[in-house]
Amino acid sequence: MFDCITFGGATRDIFFKTAKGVIFPDPEDAEEKMLAFKYGQKIITDNAYFSFGGGAFNAAVSMAKSGLKVAAHINVGRDESAYSIVQQLKFLGIDTSLVMTDPENHTAMSILVIDKKDHVAFLHRGANNYLKTPPADKLKNTKWFFITSLTGESAKMLPDLIDFASTNNIKVALNPGSAQLKGDCRQLKALIEKIELLILNREEAETLICSNEACEIIEDNNVLLSKAQKLGAKRVIITEGAKGSYYTDSELVNFEPAFKENGVAVDTTGAGDAFGSTFMANIIQGASTPLAQKRAAVNAASVTEYIGAQEGLLTPKAIEAKLKKIKVIR
DSSP states (O other): OEEEEEESOOEEEEEEEOSOSEEEEETTEEEEEEEEOOTTOOOOOSEEEEEEEOHHHHHHHHHHHTTOOEEEEOEEOSSHHHHHHHHHHHHTTOBOTTOEEOSSSOOEEEEEEEETTEEEEEEEOGGGGGOOOOOGGGTSSEEEEEEOOOOGGGGGHHHHHHHHHHHTTOEEEEOOOHHHHTSOHHHHHHHHTTOSEEEEEHHHHHHHHHHHSOOOOOOOHHHHHHHHHTTOOSEEEEEOGGGOEEEEOSSOEEEEOOEEOSSOOOOOTTHHHHHHHHHHHHHHTTOOHHHHHHHHHHHHHHHTTSSSSSTTOOOHHHHHHHHTTOEEOO
């Protein structure tokens, strides 16, 4: 019996770190910035890093490090990146029996250009767009589904997965991607009513809520949380980066601040995946909600101190050690 099966993407990530780009305001959006390089310029990077990513892969690694028995349902090609991903899963003790091999599409790849702690990502979805629902007999042997962003044709799986889970008494945690948030909002709302845990960042929460009703920017986080809860999930958690996380269910409303150790954030890639998967792992293991939020914040902060989405993921013992010495961001 698995504690959890993760669903979504797996990628080979290559990071190029450079200070040769120019950051300037986006002329079309005053709140955004742009990273630019001279046209035709050959950029010699300060450093390069080779790592892994993708929502389902990141979540599976995080949960495995938390001590859970996990399987990852991902789609990879028949190439060197696919081999590396499968070998990494096996090395970390993650079950690979649900890994699909795509004969027509390459394994997904991301090229990320990092300037200071933020990045611009070039994404090739590849095989991630063609993930299919596994046979029913392979899905029953688990307590939870953790469903991350489903892109392209893979998005068609979402109703089947949630209906299957509902029928077979499997709890679902959903961290929807842009395809789900910007798709048929009525269908997504009907699915959210069947799940245990909805995980969103603030921007995703606003996108989802405003797809269901005409609204302007929601400044009050308590209002945002309340509106998200009304979508029907039993539990809702909304993250807001360095400001912290907001949780609600039928009995509890709780805010927990973010955390920062003495280290410096160098890359935000994967921090959201680390938070959501760590929070859910702690809920599965019986931790109180406030403690689960604290531990998730520690793991997310740790991830930002490393290049890539998985390098900074911690074991429970390491999380507890950091929890005793890190500072609260006020």
